[in-house]
Amino acid sequence: MVEGGDRRAGSGTDTRERELPEHVTTPLLTLITTRSMDEDYAHVARKRAAAGEAPAVRTRPHWASLVAVVVLGVMAAVVAAQTDREAEVNELSRAALVERIEVQSDRLGDLQRTVAELTSANQDVASNSTTVQGQLDGIAARVDRAELNTGFAAVRGPGVRITVSNRENTDVDNEIRDEDLATLVDGLWAAGAEAVAINDQRINALGGIRNTGRAVHVNGRPVLAPYVVQAIGDTRSLQARLLQTSQGRTWFLLVDGLDLLYSAENVENMRLPAAPGPSLRDVIELNADPEGVPEGEGSAP
Known part of the structure; x- marks a missing residue:
């Protein structure tokens, strides 16, 4: 239910x-x-x-409707015309934008190529710089060796220190002269010495030992007795080999004949200064003219 x-x-x-x-x-x-x-x-x-x-029969549209239709038509036409103009403007804007994009793309491509060229050039310069630096290092090493060999660089190493002096009241004729010290130095070179100095004056090809009156000059500078001759070389054989050279035997004959005070000792570490560099007056570059002016300088093209 x-x-x-x-x-x-x-x-x-x-x-x-x-x-x-x-x-x-x-x-x-x-x-x-x-x-x-x-x-x-x-x-x-x-x-x-x-x-x-009688009841009204509507046979045609009301005038207000006609006006409304006309207004709507005009508005539609205006809107259509405006749309067409805007379409043209938009198309022009789009074309201008596309053109700008293409121009900027071309410019970007040019910049990228420039960057690539600069990068390649930079790499070439770096490679050349490395090569040049290697050459400079080699030249610097050669200069160092040349300075060592020619005496224009300070050196350090083991060697022999020889001290020689006149005895008191020695006759002037029996005093140590420049040729005596030169004989000792030549004997040390022949025995294998790598660097020689007298009273801290380095001996090299441009220097010399000279007498001015009774004073001995080394590299144009006076040195006084006692004369300390230092020679860097093999301490195990340098003194023995000095006795074996003709200059060494002559030197020891002078020591005995002039009754000189003589002592020699091996030194494990001694330092010899660099030789002074005198100005060159007669030497010119190979690529210079006889007047001493390098080629390409001060001459007409």
Whole structure:
């Protein structure tokens, strides 16, 4: 019964919903619009009936509608014309933008090529710099060796220190002279000495030992007794080999004959200064003219 009662209740509800009037089920906005137009038409019809006029039959659009249509057409035409103009402007803008992009792309390509060229040039310069630096290092090493060999660089190493002097009240004729010291130095060179100095004056090809009166000059500078002769070389054989040279034997004969004070000792580490560099007066470059001016300087092209 309960179920039957529910069905009857449901049927009653469906019946009531089907019996609702139209103004209840019609949407509000549609209802308002429809009723307003119907009431307007009814009002106009009542007025015409009261006046004894026949109902109006609309045979052509109202002038307001025509105006509205014309206005809408004009607006559509304006919008279309404006759209066409904007389309042309947009097309021109697009073309200009594309042209700018192409120009900038070309410029970017040029810059990239320039960067590549500069990078390659920089690498070439770096490679050349490395090569030149290697050459400079080789030249510097050669200069160092040349300075060592010619005496224009200070040196250090083991060697022999010889001290020689006159005895007191020695006759002038028996004093040590420049040729005596030169004999000792020549003997040391022959025995294998690599560098020689007298009283801290380095001996080399441009220097010399000279007598001026009774004074001995080395490299043009006076030196006084006792004369300290230092020679860098092999301490195990330098003194023995000095006795084997003809200059060495002559030197020791002078020591005995002049009764000189003589002593020699091996030194594990001694330092010899560089020889002074005198100015060259008669030597010119191979690529210079006889006037001493290098080729390409001070001459007309």
